[in-house]
Each structure stands twice: as C-alpha cells, then as structure tokens.
Amino acid sequence: MKNRYFFIVIVLILILIPIRSSVSQTVPDETENGQNSGLLNDILNDVSGGLTLRYRGRSAEGERGSDQDFRETLRLNYGQLQSDKISAYMHGSLRQDIDDPGALFSSIDDTHDSSVRGYLYEFYGNVTDIGFVENAKIGRQYLNEVENIHFDGAHLSMKPVKNARFSAYGGMPVYFHESDSDGDWLAGIAAEFNPFKDTAGRLDYIVSNDDSDEIGDHHDNLFIASAWQNIRPWWRVFGRYSAIDSVSRDVQLRSMWNFQSINLDVMFSYYKQPQTLDGFTVEFNEFNPIIGGYQPYDQYLLDIYKGIGQHMGVNFGATIRELKDESDEGSFNHDYERYYFTWSVFDFPIKGLSASITGEDFASAGDDVQSLSFDVSKDFNKKLKISLGTYYSLFKFDSTVAPELFNANSITGNQFLLDKELAESERDNVRSYYIRVKTKLFDRWELSGRYELENYDSDIFHTVQTALKLKF
Secondary structure, eight states: OHHHHHHHHHHHHHHHTHHHHHHHTOOOOSSHHHHHHHHHHHHHHTEEEEEEEEEEEEEETTTOOEEEEEEEEEEEEESOTTTSSEEEEEEEEEEEESSOOHHHHOOGGGGSSSSEEEEEEEEEEEEEEETTEEEEEEEEEEEOSSSOEEEEEEEEEEEEETTEEEEEEEEEEOOTTOSOOTTOEEEEEEEEEEEETTEEEEEEEEEEEEOOTTTOOEEEEEEEEEEEEEEETTEEEEEEEEEETTEEEEEEEEEEEEEGGGTEEEEEEEEEEOSOBOSOOTTTOTTHHHHOOBOOEEEEEEEEEEEETTTEEEEEEEEEEEESSGGGOBTTBOOEEEEEEEEEEESOSSTTEEEEEEEEEEEETTEEEEEEEEEEEEEETTTEEEEEEEEEEEEEEOTTTOTTTTSTTOOOTTOTTTTSOGGGGEEEEEEEEEEEEEEEOSSSEEEEEEEEEEEETTEEEEEEEEEEEEEO
16 A cells, blocks of 8 residues: 555656646647647646645654554646636545554544545536626535535526626535435525625525435525625624524624724624534534534634734734533533733844744633743745744644544544544643744745644643645
C-alpha cells in the first residue's frame, strides 16, 4: 500500500507539471499536428491548481500511543468560474495511515479495510449565459450560500430581470461514510431580490429525504429568510430566520459599524436556537447522529477593534452563551461567558515583526478562569515566516480522538463514533504552545511546519504537522 501511495503522488507531479511546462513552450505551426499542439497548449494554459502533501504525527506521553498519517490534496481549475463560458473544477484527496493508531488516536478513517482512502469533494463543470440561464453547474459540488449542502447533481441560476435572481438545484447527498444512499435525495429553490441599491433579500426552500438504517428515515422541509441592509455607508445589518417542518430552528441578527476615518470597527451579533434540534435529516442537523439532540440556547457577541496609528491596535469584546435550561449542559453544549482584550503591534519595532497579547476571563459552571495568550511572528523578506505563541481553551475539541466529527456529512453507518465516549474528545482547561514555520522554496513551492504541545490536566499531547504545497 505504501508503494502504491507514493506512486500515485509521483504520477500526479509528473503529469501536471513537466508535461504542462513542455507543451506550453511548443510553438504551433500551420500543419495539422501544429494545430493540435496549439489546441493542447491553449487547454493547458487554462488549467491551474495546486498539490499539497501533508504529514501529521501525534503522540501522548507515558507510552499511551501515537499515530502518523499522510494526506495529499489536489485542486484543478479549468478556466474562470465567473467569467469564462465553460469552466470546471476538481478537488480531491488521498489519505494513508502509516501505522496502527491504537484506541487513543483512532478515528472513522481507521474503520476501512484499506489504509489508503480516496475522497472526491468536488468535480463539476460550469457553463454561463445559456439563454435565460445565467449559470449551470453539473457534478459533485458544495452549496454553502445558506446551508452546508454537499451533493451530486445540478444547480441552475437565472436572472430574468435586473433586480432578481432565481436558482434551483437537486441531486443525491454525498455521505463519505455511509455505505447505502438508496432513497436519499435533496432539492431546493431560492429567490434573491435587490429592490433598492442598499437592500437585499433572499428566500430559500429546501427538501431533503434520508433513508437510513442507523438514524431512521426522515423527510424534512427547511425554509430560510435572509435580509441585508446598508443603513449608512458605515452601518450594515443582517438578519436570518429558519424553520424546519414549521418548527423554528434559529434566528440570527448581526450589525456592523465601520468608521474608517477613526480606524474603528464594531460588530454585534445575536444567535438563538429556540427548540431542541433532534431527529432531522443530516443536511439540516449534521451532528445529530453523533452527539444527539442539541439543546436550545442564546448567544451574544460584541467585538470592537480600534487602530492606533499605523503600527498598533486594540481589540476587545465578549461572548455570552446561555442555555435555555442550565440542566441541559453537556459535552459540546455549554453555558459560558468570555471577556477578552488583545493588544497588537504590526511592523514594529522592526519591519516584518508582529506581536499580540490577549487577556481573557472565562466563567462557566461555577468556574472563573483568567488566562494570558500571546503570538509573535517575524516575516523575513516575505520568503520565511516564523511564529510562536501560546493560547488557552476553556473547552477544546480533541481532533486526535475523532478528527472527522466536525467535517461536513461525516456520519458513519458502522456506528464507530456512536460507540465511542465522545465526552473524552472534548477537553477543558487546555493550555497549548505552538511554533509555526513557513517558507517559499521556489517560485511555486511552499513548505510549512507546525509543532503544538497541549497540556491537559496530567496529560501532555504532541502534534507535528508539515505541508509541501505546489501551485501551478
């Protein structure tokens, strides 16, 4: 398997870089072969993308186990999505476990028979200006304009009049870790309106059908209403309301003030989940199969940034999260208050040097914790950047236990995550220390690395990550 893994990586590099480079230097002539070569040259010149090779090593002190993984990510663009008549996009990855991670670091990826796994995230073609159809996208795609939806199908966008746009889409949902998708489908329509220069609104209606032996069969209807308004050049507001099967799901309000003349930005947001979210399709409640019903809560956020001269700024604010019923508190769903203040400097006292220090006060479940975090970064001629620092987390999700938990549509039919003690994957009172290095090797190559140490009670975890990126 390891030979196969490295063979695939080498083939990708050989195909995408040297061949494109050599063809791009070919000068077409008037012969048939010359015309074919010129056509191939034009096609390859419209292809761009990137290849990333990643390594991650994790370990716990006290001989509690370790894990090593490789991951390659390939992105390919043909043409420009917004401006070209025809364009296409592909995004996929290969993953391989180097060793047996053991129970501490095992994840859903370790439930497969093969240590090498492939994931195709996006693979679609796009055509613009087809009669009254403004845009047509066909293939595997994400739709994240209002929801995080991943599906194989078609998406059409139409603009019959100047101040309105309509779209329709449908297909089969993509579930990477569900073996049977028979009976699963989704469809949706949307209408966007700009009745005035500074006013915009959008209405969405989405239907999802999920036939599942693990979580039962569901057929749900989601309605979303969104609105944007520029009240003044320096004041914008946003609001959104959604309901599933006539049951209110959430309410969002956000107000933003930008005073450029005095370098001041203010943002306030409010989020409310009025009902317990339980028993819906994965598209509308993606964590339910894993962590169960999510209890109702209100969350308030205030963030203020003030620039001081060209090299200094301060940022302060608060986040308050209140459960409707304090007795509902549990893993991934907490009552808490966080107050913070950050002081930052940029290109001071020397060019390329930036630093920040943050003080925080956390209050949750009778605990009142104060913490201090900092980050220092130095950019050396835009070719080498080194950063180091530390931060505190009152609650921190441990990706080494279940790294796929918060990836979109990562439910599993084999009950792997359902049988694990998920409470252990959320830690509290975690102090983390890190160092990051990023450097440009050549014109298109970039190498980066990160080491992080997590101190959690009596446990110490180490994580090393490296990435080699190529843009073409």
